[in-house]
Amino acid sequence: MNKRTVIIVGIIASLLGLVLGANFYFMYYLNIEEGHLASVRALENMIRHKMRHLHPAYLNRNPRFFMFRNKLLKNYKMAPYENASVLWDIANWWPHENEIYPLYDSSMGHLLETLRKEPITRVSNLARGTQLKLLTRLSNQQKVIFKPQWYPRDEIIEGAVYSGKDRHTAEVYAFYLGAVLDLRWTPIVVGRVVNLKTEIYAMGDQELQNTINIEVDDDGNETYCLYGKCHYCNEEETVCGDEKHNIEGVFIYIVPGTLAKRRSPWQRTYKEDRRAPWEDDMTYCKSLKNKMETIRLLDLIDVAIFDYLIQNGDRHHYETREERVVLIDNGKAFGNPNKDHLDILAPLYQCCLLRKSTWDRLQVFSGGVLTEIVDRLSKQDALYPLITDKHKRGVERRLLVVYAVVEYCMDLEGDKMFKTL
Numbered sequence: 001m002n003k004r005t006v007i008i009v010g011i012i013a014s015l016l017g018l019v020l021g022a023n024f025y026f027m028y029y030l031n032i033e034e035g036h037l038a039s040v041r042a043l044e045n046m047i048r049h050k051m052r053h054l055h056p057a058y059l060n061r062n063p064r065f066f067m068f069r070n071k072l073l074k075n076y077k078m079a080p081y082e083n084a085s086v087l088w089d090i091a092n093w094w095p096h097e098n099e100i101y102p103l104y105d106s107s108m109g110h111l112l113e114t115l116r117k118e119p120i121t122r123v124s125n126l127a128r129g130t131q132l133k134l135l136t137r138l139s140n141q142q143k144v145i146f147k148p149q150w151y152p153r154d155e156i157i158e159g160a161v162y163s164g165k166d167r168h169t170a171e172v173y174a175f176y177l178g179a180v181l182d183l184r185w186t187p188i189v190v191g192r193v194v195n196l197k198t199e200i201y202a203m204g205d206q207e208l209q210n211t212i213n214i215e216v217d218d219d220g221n222e223t224y225c226l227y228g229k230c231h232y233c234n235e236e237e238t239v240c241g242d243e244k245h246n247i248e249g250v251f252i253y254i255v256p257g258t259l260a261k262r263r264s265p266w267q268r269t270y271k272e273d274r275r276a277p278w279e280d281d282m283t284y285c286k287s288l289k290n291k292m293e294t295i296r297l298l299d300l301i302d303v304a305i306f307d308y309l310i311q312n313g314d315r316h317h318y319e320t321r322e323e324r325v326v327l328i329d330n331g332k333a334f335g336n337p338n339k340d341h342l343d344i345l346a347p348l349y350q351c352c353l354l355r356k357s358t359w360d361r362l363q364v365f366s367g368g369v370l371t372e373i374v375d376r377l378s379k380q381d382a383l384y385p386l387i388t389d390k391h392k393r394g395v396e397r398r399l400l401v402v403y404a405v406v407e408y409c410m411d412l413e414g415d416k417m418f419k420t421l
């Protein structure tokens with residue numbers, strides 16, 4: 001192309017941009033007037049627009065972050081302990097409503113270390129839920145849930161947002177992310193390499209042993225493969241030990257107290273050819289606001305932000321403890337780092353409500369700090385790094401989307417979108 005052609009093409013492109021831009025603005029105000037957006041597509045355009053004009057404060061580090069960093073690093077640092085039994089007694093008294101553990105407590109670091117060090121003394125299948133999990137007992141006392149590794153960290157799960165099996169490290173990531181965002185509603189989780197032969201099979205009951213196949217090759221080398229007992233468990237899909245019989249997995253502290261399971265108003269249909277009402281109705285939240293207590297709605301909006309960041313699109317049911325929502329089961333996160341399923345955020349953009357404390361906290365960890373601090377906290381975990389760099393970039397990218405969606409809601413509702421319940 002010669003210079004003149006370049007100039008002409010440039011002018012045409014700018015004009016086109018102007019026309020499209022103006023059109024976009026027209027749509028923008030039209031929709032604001034209506035008070036809601038007609039479709040998710042229109043919302044996506046709006047968010048893209050908001051993202052391009054994000055205030056630098058959202059992109060830069062917030063100096064307030066330093067106040068939190070050292071406290072977090074100190075509180076969650078694994079530390080040697082003397083008596084695991086005492087620590088478990090303490091931790092089992094911690095939960096209050098949906099807060100599973102305190103903001104800061106010197107026992108946390110010790111507790112994390114017990115989950116990593118205490119011997120497994122008994123194991124059985126835990127046929128609750130649909131995915132493979134085991135119920136293990138540590139030192140003849142504390143029961144904990146074990147979820148094994150199914151995928152390498154860099155495996156990309158294609159398909160629907162809820163596809164595939166659990167990603168074990170997502171449970172650990174969720175724990176640290178909850179701690180950082182002060183959504184201390186997740187169980188306490190620690191990664192661990194366990195021996196399928198000596199720690200699981202040998203400590204397993206008869207029923208568990210029956211769901212572990214032992215193959216011996218021509219040289220007499222054994223391979224242990226677990227398929228377990230659960231809704232989706234079958235003998236063809238197994239978790240196998242390496243040459244030393246080791247597997248990766250996570251230990252999930254059991255949340256004491258009674259949990260109640262409830263259907264999520266934003267439940268998916270789990271059928272490719274059928275859409276749920278909330279997927280097409282951008283005024284969906286209107287009726288919910290009358291039916292549901294605001295505090296519950298605010299909990300679910302916090303959950304939506306949390307799930308969006310990690311891309312957990314499988315919260316078909318949510319669980320409550322003392323009428324407040326807990327973040328149990330975070331294993332379906334981090335399926336595809338290149339995909340952001342915006343509809344996980346539907347509770348936020350459809351209701352345009354947000355707990356003030358959540359909003360304040362989200363802003364503390366701007367500018368790349370969120371994934372950095374979770375990364376630093378999880379360095380001590382046996383399964384570090386928990387997620388790939390691509391997934392980390394995904395979390396940061398989605399945090400900006402959350403900021404943009406909140407900005408969009410502020411345009412509609414102003415400060416009254418923030419609640420202190």
Ligand SMILES: Nc1ncnc2c1ncn2[C@@H]1O[C@H](COP(=O)(O)OP(=O)(O)OP(=O)(O)O)[C@@H](O)[C@H]1O
Nearest residue numbers: 128129130131132145187252253254255259328329
């Ligand atoms: N840390 C925990 N503390 C207390 N109860 C738990 C904990 N983790 C799981 N449970 C109980 O076990 C049930 C099944 O766990 P989870 O939801 O993780 O399994 P799942 O196989 O992923 O289920 P689904 O297929 O429905 O998603 C939960 O609904 C909850 O009642």
Ligand SMILES: [Mn+2]
Nearest residue numbers: 131329331332
């Ligand atoms: Mn699940």
